[in-house]
Amino acid sequence: MxxxxxxxxxxxxxxxxxLLASEIISEIALREGLDIKKSEVHGMSQRGGxxxxxxxxxxxxxxxxxxxxxxxxxxxFEKAEGLRAIDWMxxxxxxxxxxxxxxxxxxxxxxxxxxxxxxxxxxxxKCSKVMSVEGDKIAxxxxxxxxxxxxxxxxxxxxxxxxxxRWKEVIKSKVKERFVDINLKAFEAxxxxxxxxxxxx
Amino acid sequence: xKELLSGNEAVARGAYEAGVxxxxxxxxxxxxxxxETLAAQFRSIYSQWSPNEKVAYxxxxxxxxxxxxxxxxxxxxxxxxxxxxFMTHAYTGVNxxxxxxxxxxxxxxxxQNEQDNRFYAKFAQIPLLxxxxxxxxxxxxxxxxxxxxxxxxxxxxxxxxxISHSKGVVEIGEITEVAERKFVxxxxxxxxxxxxxxxxxxxxxxxLEKLLKFSEETEFNKIENxxxxxxxxxxxxxxxxxxxxAPDFDYFKIGLSYPLPFEKIREFVSKHEQVVVIEELxxxxxxxxxxxxxxVEGKKxxxxxxxxxxxxxxxxxxxxxxxxxxxxAEILPEANMFPRPPVLCPGCPHRGVFxxxxxxxxxxTGDIGxxxxxxxxxxxxxxxxxCMGASIGNAIxxxxxxxxxxGTVAVIGDSTFxxxxxxxxxxxxxxxxxxxxxxxxxxxxAMTGGQEHPATGRTLMGEEAxxxxxxxxxxxxxxxxxxxxDPYDYEKTLNVIKExxxxxxxxxxxxxxxxxxxxxxxxxxxxxxxxxxxxxCSACFRISCPAISxxxxxNDHGRPLAKIDKTICTGCTLCAQICPTEAILLSSKFETx
Numbered sequence: 084m085x086x087x088x089x090x091x092x093x094x095x096x097x098x099x100x101x102l103l104a105s106e107i108i109s110e111i112a113l114r115e116g117l118d119i120k121k122s123e124v125h126g127m128s129q130r131g132g133x134x135x136x137x138x139x140x141x142x143x144x145x146x147x148x149x150x151x152x153x154x155x156x157x158x159x160f161e162k163a164e165g166l167r168a169i170d171w172m173x174x175x176x177x178x179x180x181x182x183x184x185x186x187x188x189x190x191x192x193x194x195x196x197x198x199x200x201x202x203x204x205x206x207x208x209k210c211s212k213v214m215s216v217e218g219d220k221i222a223x224x225x226x227x228x229x230x231x232x233x234x235x236x237x238x239x240x241x242x243x244x245x246x247x248x249r250w251k252e253v254i255k256s257k258v259k260e261r262f263v264d265i266n267l268k269a270f271e272a273x274x275x276x277x278x279x280x281x282x283x284x
Numbered sequence: 285x286k287e288l289l290s291g292n293e294a295v296a297r298g299a300y301e302a303g304v305x306x307x308x309x310x311x312x313x314x315x316x317x318x319x320e321t322l323a324a325q326f327r328s329i330y331s332q333w334s335p336n337e338k339v340a341y342x343x344x345x346x347x348x349x350x351x352x353x354x355x356x357x358x359x360x361x362x363x364x365x366x367x368x369x370f371m372t373h374a375y376t377g378v379n380x381x382x383x384x385x386x387x388x389x390x391x392x393x394x395x396q397n398e399q400d401n402r403f404y405a406k407f408a409q410i411p412l413l414x415x416x417x418x419x420x421x422x423x424x425x426x427x428x429x430x431x432x433x434x435x436x437x438x439x440x441x442x443x444x445x446x447i448s449h450s451k452g453v454v455e456i457g458e459i460t461e462v463a464e465r466k467f468v469x470x471x472x473x474x475x476x477x478x479x480x481x482x483x484x485x486x487x488x489x490x491x492l493e494k495l496l497k498f499s500e501e502t503e504f505n506k507i508e509n510x511x512x513x514x515x516x517x518x519x520x521x522x523x524x525x526x527x528x529x530a531p532d533f534d535y536f537k538i539g540l541s542y543p544l545p546f547e548k549i550r551e552f553v554s555k556h557e558q559v560v561v562i563e564e565l566x567x568x569x570x571x572x573x574x575x576x577x578x579x580v581e582g583k584k585x586x587x588x589x590x591x592x593x594x595x596x597x598x599x600x601x602x603x604x605x606x607x608x609x610x611x612x613a614e615i616l617p618e619a620n621m622f623p624r625p626p627v628l629c630p631g632c633p634h635r636g637v638f639x640x641x642x643x644x645x646x647x648x649t650g651d652i653g654x655x656x657x658x659x660x661x662x663x664x665x666x667x668x669x670x671c672m673g674a675s676i677g678n679a680i681x682x683x684x685x686x687x688x689x690x691g692t693v694a695v696i697g698d699s700t701f702x703x704x705x706x707x708x709x710x711x712x713x714x715x716x717x718x719x720x721x722x723x724x725x726x727x728x729x730a731m732t733g734g735q736e737h738p739a740t741g742r743t744l745m746g747e748e749a750x751x752x753x754x755x756x757x758x759x760x761x762x763x764x765x766x767x768x769x770d771p772y773d774y775e776k777t778l779n780v781i782k783e784x785x786x787x788x789x790x791x792x793x794x795x796x797x798x799x800x801x802x803x804x805x806x807x808x809x810x811x812x813x814x815x816x817x818x819x820x821c822s823a824c825f826r827i828s829c830p831a832i833s834x835x836x837x838x839n840d841h842g843r844p845l846a847k848i849d850k851t852i853c854t855g856c857t858l859c860a861q862i863c864p865t866e867a868i869l870l871s872s873k874f875e876t877x
Binding site: 163173 | 613
């Protein structure tokens with residue numbers, strides 16, 4: 084890992100858990116002795132706007148933000164936001180996209196805009212490595228809609244060179260105690276999705 | 285030991301290591317977390333929110349005069365409010381070290397302008413430090429206290445949103461033992477009557493000479509030699525972007541940027557074929573270097589608007605002829621993507637007021653806070669937003685020239701009213717205005733994440749405090765018509781606004797519902813749409829509630845029927861009140877059927 088570097092862009096809508104996910108990845112990198120920078124913007128974005136977090140892991144990181152076209156991995160908590168962020172990706176980068184859709188009021192209340200229900204198809208046309216995850220469905224099966232976050236991290240873990248022990252240790256330290264077990268289950272559920280996306284790897 | 289800290293957290297840690305005894309601020313993105321971190325993690329430092337930045341700055345001066353190290357934090361526009369004490373404080377100097385942490389917001393992620401506050405340090409002629417990451421934010425803050433005490437001057441640490449809100453690895457340091465100082469009466473230093481101020485202005489000039497020498501020597505201004513024929517002068521986050529794009533160039537990295545180390549830079553430039561200046565926002569370094577006759581270029585390649593980025597710097601370096609190619613994104617974005625602007629939360633108590641105001645068709649002057657979102661589609665209910673407290677003055681002026689028949693309404697939040705709205709209301713009374721002022725009292729400073737203020741009954745450090753009475757303040761300044769209204773009662777809100785608008789004297793309406801997020805998330809029983817009754821009229825879509833969206837079912841005209849997301853609906857009832865077919869009902873009604 085020491086000579087490797089990863090640019091990871093995490094996007095979603097305010098309140099979905101983007102910042103917790105980037106916090107967990109960053110903490111893992113810190114414990115692995117990597118240099119790390121992560122960048123996000125608070126404020127207006129918390130009111131249902133777009134939220135994005137840039138996470139950069141490398142032996143030495145300069146810019147806290149990723150260069151356009153240089154994300155190795157894109158994680159999106161919402162399918163249209165994945166499509167919106169597509170130009171941040173490297174051509175051979177991997178996208179992990181939850182099929183969740185959050186249609187904003189501005190689309191519902193005006194005829195000016197349309198929500199791209201086919202966002203995943205468009206993404207798959209543009210880049211070869213798209214892993215779609217039925218985040219909401221799996222989270223509901225596990226019994227808590229807030230688990231999408233950890234499910235996506237489980238799948239991400241199959242792309243990064245950190246041990247499961249390390250992931251679990253950090254997840255334990257970042258979620259409330261009564262939610263630890265269910266989050267570890269969600270992590271495993273996410274990891275298991277690797278089999279469905281084997282062609283991407 | 286190493287920790288992952290945001291720039292703001294690093295500043296808080298630095299304050300602790302530097303032996304700061306008092307920290308004071310008014311919340312403002314991106315600076316808010318500095319004081320929040322101090323209050324949460326470093327409780328040996330006395331920390332407080334003041335009603336506005338001017339008072340905060342003055343409290344800081346007092347603590348410094350009293351002999352302790354003091355920290356004052358604010359966002360860029362906050363320093364406009366505090367500019368009065370700031371400018372004269374440069375004359376008096378300090379006793380205990382004094383640092384103002386100023387957070388600029390390039391690209392205006394959450395601000396009304398993107399002024400470059402480095403010019404304030406030059407304006408006041410005080411030292412300016414510009415960190416480029418979290419580690420430097422901590423190190424420079426600690427050094428700033430030494431500089432402050434050594435040169436007897438306030439020091440500015442200038443952050444930007446990317447520095448404040450990016451996290452990086454920080455080596456944790458030891459706590460400095462600071463020698464105790466006492467307040468010593470010294471009128472010629474602290475009492476700025478003209479006779480004293482004239483002598484102090486001379487002290488400022490002498491101090492600047494010493495600081496110039498210091499700037500030439502300090503390690504914060506350093507040369508990085510890589511043997512390139514081209515050179516880059518940069519500082520703050522722009523330096524990090526540049527290093528990402530062009531790591532092999534020679535750099536002059538600026539850390540102490542007022543006063544600039546002209547001789548050291550002149551020498552650096554003379555040794556290179558071509559040198560460019562890369563800085564975010566205005567040509568602050570560039571113009572000063574050009575005045576000194578140092579031949580550099582910058583803004584013509586990199587621009588002076590918004591945030592820089594590795595991409596923008598790569599393009600600028602190519603235009604300057606320093607690099608040959610720019611890595612570009614090979615995957616293109618989808619054209620015509622819908623926007624996702626920030627919106628008022630589900631259940632936000634401001635929503636009903638804006639729905640009612642929209643119906644009046646009058647001029648509505650606005651202010652700074654969550655409620656500024658009322659200006660956006662589909663509410664479109666605000667006509668102005670200038671700065672903290674501006675709504676009331678704006679309304680008075682507009683009414684003076686346009687007459688009071690139609691009514692003029694100012695909308696301001698509780699925290700903003702206490703920050704700088706009270707003086708505007710005094711003006712309305714004194715100058716016999718007929719404006720209607722609506723104080724949207726949600727009992728917190730919501731936009732910045734829910735901070736305490738004088739009417740919340742609690743302090744930053746979590747102690748109980750006297751709760752300032754908003755109605756009492758309005759009456760005390762002379763407003764006779766002060767009404768309270770429940771903003772969840774739409775008809776009542778509408779009628780109260782109508783009544784007060786026609787009153788031939790100033791009046792105040794205070795709304796009485798707390799923020800749905802703070803201090804405790806409010807979740808009453810959610811509502812649902814009965815699709816048998818919904819006729820697709822879209823009235824509920826126009827109130828812009830994130831909980832309401834379209835179903836795939838449509839009415840006879842092809843318009844979608846509505847649905848409500850039960851997990852985020854707070855049960856505020858507004859949509860149910862305006863639904864013409866009474867199709868929006870309590871969830872429990874559906875379960876019993």
